Amino acid sequence: xxxxxxxxxxxxxVATIKxxxxxxxxxxxxxxxxxxxxxxxxHVRRLRLVRALTEVxxxxxxxxxxxxxxxxxDSLTWHAAVGSAHxxxxxxxxxxxxxAREQVRALLSRHGWARSDSSPHADVLARALDALTGLEHPVxxxxxxxxxxxxxxxxxxxxxxVDTDDRVAAAEQVVVGTLLLEPALLxxxxxxxxxxxxxxxx
Amino acid sequence: xxxxxxxxxxxxxVATIKxxxxxxxxxxxxxxxxxxxxxxxxHVRRLRLVRALTEVxxxxxxxxxxxxxxxxxDSLTWHAAVGSAHxxxxxxxxxxxxxAREQVRALLSRHGWARSDSSPHADVLARALDALTGLEHPVxxxxxxxxxxxxxxxxxxxxxxVDTDDRVAAAEQVVVGTLLLEPALLxxxxxxxxxxxxxxxx
DNA sequence: TCCATTGGATAGTAAGAGTAGCCAATATTG
DNA sequence: CAATATTGGCTACTCTTACTATCCAATGGA
Numbered sequence: 201x202x203x204x205x206x207x208x209x210x211x212x213x214v215a216t217i218k219x220x221x222x223x224x225x226x227x228x229x230x231x232x233x234x235x236x237x238x239x240x241x242x243h244v245r246r247l248r249l250v251r252a253l254t255e256v257x258x259x260x261x262x263x264x265x266x267x268x269x270x271x272x273x274d275s276l277t278w279h280a281a282v283g284s285a286h287x288x289x290x291x292x293x294x295x296x297x298x299x300a301r302e303q304v305r306a307l308l309s310r311h312g313w314a315r316s317d318s319s320p321h322a323d324v325l326a327r328a329l330d331a332l333t334g335l336e337h338p339v340x341x342x343x344x345x346x347x348x349x350x351x352x353x354x355x356x357x358x359x360x361x362v363d364t365d366d367r368v369a370a371a372e373q374v375v376v377g378t379l380l381l382e383p384a385l386l387x388x389x390x391x392x393x394x395x396x397x398x399x400x401x402x
Numbered sequence: 403x404x405x406x407x408x409x410x411x412x413x414x415x416v417a418t419i420k421x422x423x424x425x426x427x428x429x430x431x432x433x434x435x436x437x438x439x440x441x442x443x444x445h446v447r448r449l450r451l452v453r454a455l456t457e458v459x460x461x462x463x464x465x466x467x468x469x470x471x472x473x474x475x476d477s478l479t480w481h482a483a484v485g486s487a488h489x490x491x492x493x494x495x496x497x498x499x500x501x502a503r504e505q506v507r508a509l510l511s512r513h514g515w516a517r518s519d520s521s522p523h524a525d526v527l528a529r530a531l532d533a534l535t536g537l538e539h540p541v542x543x544x545x546x547x548x549x550x551x552x553x554x555x556x557x558x559x560x561x562x563x564v565d566t567d568d569r570v571a572a573a574e575q576v577v578v579g580t581l582l583l584e585p586a587l588l589x590x591x592x593x594x595x596x597x598x599x600x601x602x603x604x
Numbered sequence: 605t606c607c608a609t610t611g612g613a614t615a616g617t618a619a620g621a622g623t624a625g626c627c628a629a630t631a632t633t634g
Numbered sequence: 635c636a637a638t639a640t641t642g643g644c645t646a647c648t649c650t651t652a653c654t655a656t657c658c659a660a661t662g663g664a
Contacts, residue, residue, distance in 0.1 A: 203641065215623050218642080223621095235630045235641040245537070252533040254621095255496070261621070294457070313597045321589040321596075328586040331454040335447070337578050339586075346559040347583070348590050350552035355594035357548040360602060376539050378595065381549070382588050384530040384541075387523040388550050389587070392557035393580065394523075395515045400562060405610065417654050420611080425652095437610045437661045456652095463652070 203229075206239045210247040217247070225250050225265055249376070257379040267379070271371045296326035303329055307341065311348050354385070405431075408441045412449040419449070427452050427467055451578070459581040469581070473573045498528035505531055509543065513550050556587070 206229075207214045220226040226246055229237030246268075253264045304326045308314055316322060332339050358377060362370050408431075409416045422428040428448055431439030448470075455466045506528045510516055518524060534541050560579060564572050 213623080214641095216621090219622060222643090231642085233630065233641090235628085235643095237642070248536055252537060256530050256533045308593070311594075313593050315600065316593045316596055319593060319596065321592045324589040325586050325593075328458050328582050328589075331458045332578065332582050334450055335454060335574075335578055335582075337575055339583070343560060343563075344586075346556055347587055348594070350556050351587065351590035351594040352598075354548055354552050354591055355598040358545060359595055359598040361545075362599075372537075373539055374595075376534065376537055378592065380530050380534050380537075381541070382591075384527050384546075385549055385553065385587070385591070386584050387526040387530075388553035389556055389584075390523045390580065391510070391515050391518045391521060391527075392513075392550070392553040393561055393576075394518055394521065396554075396557040396561040397564075398517065415654080416610095418652090421653060424612090433611085435610090435661065437612090437659085439611075 201239050202236065203239070206243055206247075209244050210251075212247060212251070220247070220250060223261060223265065225261065225268065249372075252376070252380055256383060258383070259379065267375055271368065271375055294327055296323060297330050297333075300326040300329040300333070303341070303344070307344050307348060310345065311352065403441050404438065405441070408445055408449075411446050412453075414449060414453070422449070422452060425463060425467065427463065427470065451574075454578070454582055458585060460585070461581065469577055473570065473577055496529055498525060499532050499535075502528040502531040502535070505543070505546070509546050509550060512547065513554065 201209070203214055203217065207217055210217070217226065221228060226243060229239040229243065231237045249268075250261075250264055253259045253267065254261065259267070301322075304322050305317060307325075308317055308322065329339055362373055362377075364370055403411070405416055405419065409419055412419070419428065423430060428445060431441040431445065433439045451470075452463075452466055455461045455469065456463065461469070503524075506524050507519060509527075510519055510524065531541055564575055564579075566572055
């Protein structure tokens with residue numbers, strides 16, 4: 201298909217698609233002449249993925265590009281691809297206090313997740329704990345355990361259901377499932393909060 | 403204290419504090435003369451809160467302002483304040499499919515959360531489901547139930563622990579707990595995923 | 605008294621995410 | 635086959651967000 205049809209089928213303006221091409225978010229079409237290139241369904245899918253990642257998951261284009269590279273990289277196992285995508289997503293580390301880092305270390309060790317001690321996600325966690333402590337709302341280990349148990353139960357249920365035959369498809373499935381379900385999880389937590397507090401106080 | 407000390411104690415440049423004053427993110431100090439105003443610890447706390455909300459929770463300043471207004475608004479019960487803060491946070495609704503809306507409605511009803519049927523969070527949820535379906539990774543009701551159960555268990559544990567005596571403090575506690583623990587929850591989910599998938603495949 | 609600081613206002617900057625316009629080279633269609 | 639419409643490729647412009655930087659006249663402390 202030609203550019204016009206790609207724009208049509210993806211619902212995006214031609215100028216935006218050109219911009220995504222320039223930014224390396226969309227692979228070039230098969231060029232059939234100096235002024236024409238041929239796009240296919242993979243391009244339509246890719247555009248849908250980019251929009252879902254920006255609009256639903258709220259990722260900046262830079263992060264989208266990193267995620268897509270990981271998905272496309274055949275040299276990674278699907279598991280490594282996920283790790284790589286995760287790592288590339290994390291923003292530059294801000295300094296965290298030793299106390300918060302220790303609280304995180306202890307948490308990970310209690311849940312058998314010690315292997316993630318140096319993961320960028322551990323830093324994100326430590327920074328959140330630091331911020332809460334700085335605002336005089338320290339987080340107890342008990343509450344952290346509740347969160348960790350909730351996270352564990354989610355992971356137990358969704359990770360095993362990933363199809364492991366087609367690596368690229370699996371990587372996409374993981375990336376999409378991880379990133380697009382994040383806002384869903386947060387929305388459910390807020391809904392649960394509303395309902396629990398209503399039940400307790402109305 | 404004077405502006406210079408406020409800048410010093412908050413670690414922010416004077417220019418940034420002035421900008422926050424102009425933007426309505428920080429209440430003006432008690433003005434003691436045409437060229438002097440007096441700031442106190444509440445101002446320092448407020449600045450810390452603003453930075454935590456932007457840097458840790460990733461909120462745009464516009465959302466921070468909405469959250470702060472809700473916290474400050476004495477006419478709201480603390481529960482209403484949370485709802486209001488939540489509502490103001492949600493971005494303009496993009497259209498969602500009838501199918502996704504129905505899936506969300508059924509989910510909420512299964513979990514006794516029907517009162518949140520028209521909550522903006524329900525729209526967020528529907529949009530995420532639509533995006534996943536559009537990418538050919540539809541989400542099963544079973545998986546949604548796992549997410550909902552995880553969200554419920556978190557809410558059950560943290561909502562009752564809110565101190566209900568001081569409304570403003572309670573509102574701040576809820577807002578801060580809700581928003582700053584979001585990245586923490588997502589980080590734990592990713593860590594759990596890494597560990598579960600490593601356990602399954604290494 | 606005098607010089608650094610402040611509040612208040614205006615203007616400038618940098619990154620992020622598009623948008624828009626131009627042009628020469630094709631396609632398509634009459 | 636000629637006229638018209640579309641491309642690809644390029645450059646430049648725009649809009650928003652979140653600051654930064656200046657300026658200035660009025661103070662306040664040494």
